[in-house]
Amino acid sequence: MKSCPKFTFGAGDRFTHAAHAQLQAFIAAKDWGIDIAPVWNKSNREHEIIGSEPQSTRDAADKAVADLGWSGEYLVDADHIGLETVDRFIPNSDFFTLDVADEIGKKADPEDVEAFISRHPELLEAVAIEGIDKPLNMGRELVEKTAHQFLKAVQGAKAIYDHIALNKGPDFVTEVSMDETDNPQTPPEMLIILAAIADEGIPIQTIAPKFTGRFNKGVDYVGDIAQFEREFNNDLAVITHAVKTYGLPASLKLSVHSGSDKFSIYGPIRRALARTGAGLHIKTAGTNWLEEVIGLAASGGEALLLAKDIYLKALKKKEALCQPYSTVIDIDEDCLPSPDAVKGWTSEQFVAALTHDPSNPGYNPHFRQLLHVGFKIAAQMGDVYLNALRAHRKVISQCVTHNLLERHMKPLFA
Numbered sequence: 001m002k003s004c005p006k007f008t009f010g011a012g013d014r015f016t017h018a019a020h021a022q023l024q025a026f027i028a029a030k031d032w033g034i035d036i037a038p039v040w041n042k043s044n045r046e047h048e049i050i051g052s053e054p055q056s057t058r059d060a061a062d063k064a065v066a067d068l069g070w071s072g073e074y075l076v077d078a079d080h081i082g083l084e085t086v087d088r089f090i091p092n093s094d095f096f097t098l099d100v101a102d103e104i105g106k107k108a109d110p111e112d113v114e115a116f117i118s119r120h121p122e123l124l125e126a127v128a129i130e131g132i133d134k135p136l137n138m139g140r141e142l143v144e145k146t147a148h149q150f151l152k153a154v155q156g157a158k159a160i161y162d163h164i165a166l167n168k169g170p171d172f173v174t175e176v177s178m179d180e181t182d183n184p185q186t187p188p189e190m191l192i193i194l195a196a197i198a199d200e201g202i203p204i205q206t207i208a209p210k211f212t213g214r215f216n217k218g219v220d221y222v223g224d225i226a227q228f229e230r231e232f233n234n235d236l237a238v239i240t241h242a243v244k245t246y247g248l249p250a251s252l253k254l255s256v257h258s259g260s261d262k263f264s265i266y267g268p269i270r271r272a273l274a275r276t277g278a279g280l281h282i283k284t285a286g287t288n289w290l291e292e293v294i295g296l297a298a299s300g301g302e303a304l305l306l307a308k309d310i311y312l313k314a315l316k317k318k319e320a321l322c323q324p325y326s327t328v329i330d331i332d333e334d335c336l337p338s339p340d341a342v343k344g345w346t347s348e349q350f351v352a353a354l355t356h357d358p359s360n361p362g363y364n365p366h367f368r369q370l371l372h373v374g375f376k377i378a379a380q381m382g383d384v385y386l387n388a389l390r391a392h393r394k395v396i397s398q399c400v401t402h403n404l405l406e407r408h409m410k411p412l413f414a
Contacts, residue, residue: 002094004173004205004251005037005073005279007413010259011404012041012285014375015292016056017389019064021397022288025404027068034413039095041077041285044085045324050379054078058092075173079285083160090164095173097208098160100153101180108151116147120195122245127191131237131276136188146192153178154193158200175206175281179257180327184210184231190238198246206281208255209235215258217286217328218372219356219365221265229268236278253279258328260284261356266411273413284408289375290354290368291403295396296388297350303392304347306385311367312339314374321373329373335366356407 011022019040026038040061047054058076065074078089080099089096117124123143126135157176164172176197178185185193190209197204211231213223221228235254243252256262256269259282273280297307314321315336322329337353345353352362354371378385389396 001203001205001249002171002173004075004095004253005035006251006253007034007036007279008039008075008206008281009036009404009409010039010041010077010079010281010283010285012046012283012288013057013060014042014046014050014286014289015378015386015389016052016060017386017393018288018292018396018400019060020068021400022404023064023068023070024397024401025409026072027070028401028405029409029413030072032410032414034409035072036409036413037073037075039075039077039281041079041095041097041283043079043285044081044088046079046375049376054089055092077175080177081160082156083163086160086164087167090168094171095175096160096164097175097177098157099177099180100156100160101178103153103156104178104181105149106152108148108155112151112155113144113147116151116196116199117143119199123192123195127188127241129187129191129237129241131240132187132234136191138188142188143192146189147196150178150189150193151196154196154200154202157197158202161202170203173205174203175208175255176202176204177208177255177257179208179210179215181210184212187234187238190235191242194238194242194248195246198242198248203249205249205251206253206255207239208257208281211256214330215262215328216330216369217258217325218261218290218368220358221262222330225264225268228265229272232265232268233272233276236272236276239278240276251279253281255281255283257283258285260287260408263356263407263411266408270412280412282412284404286372286375287403287408288400289378290372291399292389292396293371293378294351294354295392295399297347297354298399299392299395300347303388304350306381306388307350308342308345310374310377310381311342311371313377314370315339317377318370321370321376325373329369331366331369333366335364336370337364337367
């Protein structure tokens with residue numbers, strides 16, 4: 001098992017032109033006394049949309065690390081992979097996010113459920129967990145129901161893990177993702193899931209549960225912040241208990257997916273980490289692409305026209321662009337600016353609309369979400385877009401570094 005640093009930060013780089021600027025944020029954070037390991041991630045779907053290969057993510061990360069003299073740890077994540085997609089990531093990744101969402105809810109074999117219950121008589125009683133006020137009311141009915149809901153998913157994670165280990169050896173970090181489901185996992189369910197993961201011998205180091213509320217792409221958390229804080233703290237307590245009880249890796253930590261720009265929950269997360277000493281993995285995959293577009297718009301001239309063109313084309317293809325992300329975006333079409341309005345915008349107006357600053361009256365979260373899923377438009381532009389990134393690298397790099405350091409890392413970890 002590869003060791004996983006206490007704090008890891010998932011950074012997406014869809015067009016592999018931002019790794020240096022991203023790493024500058026980690027270097028600056030370290031100078032501030034915040035030791036965070038970068039995890040460059042890119043999903044199979046994103047590679048297919050852009051027409052890239054996983055090796056390009058590894059190459060960009062390695063070059064940035066070498067050029068900037070980064071001496072800390074860093075990882076490359078095969079993001080949201082399954083058995084059918086993992087093979088192309090095995091040679092170049094050392095962090096694997098095992099996505100088993102499709103298996104959640106598929107009823108487990110009755111024999112497997114009975115075997116699980118017989119292995120864990122402790123779960124049939126109320127379970128006292130330090131950090132949670134009341135013992136968890138378990139009981140056979142709840143354990144059986146939860147096992148039926150999640151055992152197939154855990155077995156699926158085991159199959160993916162075994163396949164990677166067989167072809168790569170054990171030197172990688174394993175994350176299990178259960179966030180893309182309809183309902184958040186309760187503390188009793190989390191405990192049962194972790195017991196099942198331990199039974200399968202998966203050396204899990206991060207788990208991404210589903211939390212209450214909406215984690216829409218590129219905009220703030222929508223939900224009851226106090227409830228999120230309770231859930232986050234309860235999950236931390238359950239993880240600590242499961243590590244002690246079931247022998248899971250001591251480095252096991254929570255992962256927050258679609259964590260970019262969730263500014264309103266950064267305070268609760270920071271307080272929980274300070275109180276418990278727990279680790280954290282947080283993913284900010286798509287926010288970098290938006291900073292590229294912001295940098296282009298801020299540069300003015302032809303770069304601003306290109307940014308406008310991306311939006312105008314995204315608006316025409318809105319339904320197709322939004323469909324794959326329908327559960328993690330919330331766009332009101334009536335709130336999207338018209339083509340004529342955008343054509344007349346200055347650099348300042350475009351940047352204000354796209355930059356996530358709710359205090360700015362020009363900010364438009366619907367505009368931002370559409371562009372967030374609109375990276376396919378830039379991919380279809382090919383060298384036109386990539387040449388613009390190169391031509392305006394300085395401005396874009398400043399946007400990328402500032403966004404990660406000032407708006408994400410410091411509020412979370414400082």
